[in-house]
Amino acid sequence: MNTGNKLPVVQLERVVRRFNDRPALDGISLTLQAGEIVGLIGRSGAGKSTLIRCLNGLDRPQEGRVEIDGTDITNLSEQALQPIRRRIGMIFQHFNLLSAKTVADNVALPLKIAGQPPAQRRAKVMELLELVGLADKADTYPARLSGGQKQRVGIARALAADPLLLLSDEATSALDPETTQSILQLLQDVNRKLGVTVLMITHEMEVVRQIAHRVLVLDAGRIVEEGPVARVLASPQAETTRSLLRGLSPVLPQDLARQLAPQGEQALIRVDVYGAAARQPLLAIIQSITGLPARLLHGGLNDVQGEPYGRLFLALGTADPKAVQAVVDRLQPETTAIEVLGYVPSDV
Known part of the structure; x- marks a missing residue:
């Protein structure tokens, strides 16, 4: 340009x-x-x-x-x-x-x-x-x-x-x-x-x-x-x-949405990322906080004019409230939006 x-x-x-x-x-x-x-x-x-x-x-x-x-x-x-x-x-x-x-x-x-x-x-x-x-x-x-x-x-x-x-x-x-x-x-x-x-x-x-x-x-x-x-x-x-x-941004698949509950074995979060934040090793960061492996359940990254952006649905591997809050506090400054959606079984 x-x-x-x-x-x-x-x-x-x-x-x-x-x-x-x-x-x-x-x-x-x-x-x-x-x-x-x-x-x-x-x-x-x-x-x-x-x-x-x-x-x-x-x-x-x-x-x-x-x-x-x-x-x-x-x-x-x-x-x-x-x-x-x-x-x-x-x-x-x-x-x-x-x-x-x-x-x-x-x-x-x-x-x-x-x-x-x-x-x-x-x-x-x-x-x-x-x-x-x-x-x-x-x-x-x-x-x-x-x-x-x-x-x-x-x-x-x-x-x-x-x-x-x-x-x-x-x-x-x-x-x-x-x-x-x-x-x-x-x-x-x-x-x-x-x-x-x-x-x-x-x-x-x-x-x-x-x-x-x-x-x-x-x-x-x-x-x-x-x-x-x-x-x-x-x-x-x-x-x-x-x-x-609507239709361009990933949404939570119905099979996952049906398993969401107010309590459960591991927290499920939605993270929206853009720019430098999209290049961060988010799963490794989460594991360094919780001591447990986190998983990407849905979503992904795209690219616009060389600038990455995306929406990720991540299972944290834990339901411990302090650990979940620690993850949110750590990721919030580096993401455009983060939300705890609920809890899902560990085998999803």
């Missing part, structure tokens, strides 16, 4: 946008730095579409400021907005390609609008089609392309004007899982090679997990949680985040 440019690419300060006195955006503040991939996630109606429209100047907030690369666009005229809009590339869910134009002509459209000469346009288009892996499809029409190929054309078109910011609006939700993987990989490559800032708008936490550096969780027009993706995945604070994470 390149953050050499100290000036934020996007700066929103207490932005409010109301429709019929109902706030679609309710005092949002956020910053996007150069070279970041940031995931903006929320359910339908959370305010994602309104936020996009405020970022590209298609909608104006009633309160607050929207700055793009240091320029306050909140009250700019349509004419003054045009050069700024050209620095913002859009990738759409349903591709928005012109069916009567070839792949090359679709990609060239922003350059033609900007008045670039034909030879220069053609050279730029072929460079972009090479980047997205479609150099051999330049003269093909969209109807002959797969969904993934159409989205690659959309990405090339979004990059045509050398944007500072790339807005990806549910870009993978119409694609199958394998194609989604290839598009996310392409966006990572584009981010790495060109240094463009990417804002991924989605309702899928799995998309955010795979490529984003940071995540912003939007609910009812407010950002209810934000932070490094691994940290948010390891220890979500907002109920909205926890709801969106």
Whole structure:
């Protein structure tokens, strides 16, 4: 991630946008730095579409400021907005390609609008089609392309004007899982090679997990949680985040849950870890406290952008209250969350 440019690419300060006195955006503040991939996630109606429209100047907030690369666009005229809009590339869910134009002509459209000469346009288009892996499809029409190929054309078109910011609006939700993987990989490559800032708008936490550096969780027009993706995945604070994470975070298997009791032979704890804590030899630490071997019963570790996180369900090997409390006290500073769930038999 390149953050050499100290000036934020996007700066929103207490932005409010109301429709019929109902706030679609309710005092949002956020910053996007150069070279970041940031995931903006929320359910339908959370305010994602309104936020996009405020970022590209298609909608104006009633309160607050929207700055793009240091320029306050909140009250700019349509004419003054045009050069700024050209620095913002859009990738759409349903591709928005012109069916009567070839792949090359679709990609060239922003350059033609900007008045670039034909030879220069053609050279730029072929460079972009090479980047997205479609150099051999330049003269093909969209109807002959797969969904993934159409989205690659959309990405090339979004990059045509050398944007500072790339807005990806549910870009993978119409694609199958394998194609989604290839598009996310392409966006990572584009981010790495060109240094463009990417804002991924989605309702899928799995998309955010795979490529984003940071995540912003939007609910009812407010950002209810934000932070490094691994940290948010390891220890979500907002109920909205926890709801969106269901299916991604390990849960206690039913056979273990059925054996949980208020008393028993050994305590069962849930530990959420992130970063350096995820690299600690937790089982060895527990055994050094209790004198008995601890066991991993369920869960595991994942990796996001080189940062480990995970959820572990551990049997301590003892039910002694003092030993259990000693384990909790020792691990608490190094974990994002720890909880004694109950007690289970020693033979689970």
